[in-house]
Amino acid sequence: TITIRNEGKIPARLLTRHWVITDANGKVKEVRGEGVVxxxxxxxxxxxxxxxxxxxxxxxxGAMQGSYQMLGDDGAQFDAHIAPFTLAIPGLLH
Incomplete structure (x- = not known):
């Protein structure tokens, strides 16, 4: 489960996403698309x-990192960066 929180001072809309997914063998896959789910x-x-x-x-x-492209009510577009985090089969890691 992922939670996106607006920590800014103005409303904003999530426009697109960009993920970089790396498996344990170092294979990298990039995913781009509109919105989320x-x-x-x-x-x-x-x-x-x-x-x-x-x-x-x-x-x-594996690991995953990326960004959400946002549009603030002031008309400014900006990237909300997502720091790397671990992906694992449920129960594999303690």
């Missing part, structure tokens, strides 16, 4: 949006 959520300051999604890996463990 078919939605382009509009977030007021302090508001969050939670969704569940998945990624297909050829190995039991």
């Amino acid at each position: 078919g939605e382009q959520p509009y977030l007021l300051p302090g508001q969050g949006f939670r969704y569940s999604s998945g990624a297909v890996l050829e190995t039991p463990v």
Whole structure:
């Protein structure tokens, strides 16, 4: 489950996503697309949006990082960067 939270001072809409997924063998896959799970959520300051999604890996463990491209109510577009995090088969890691 992923939670996106608007920590800014103005409302913003999530336009697109860009993910870089790396498996344990170092194979890299990039994923780009509109919104998340078919939605382009509009977030007021302090508001969050939670969704569940998945990624297909050829190995039991991998890593994922990326960004959401956002549009603020002031007309400015910006990237909300997502730091790398671990992907693993449920129950594999403690």
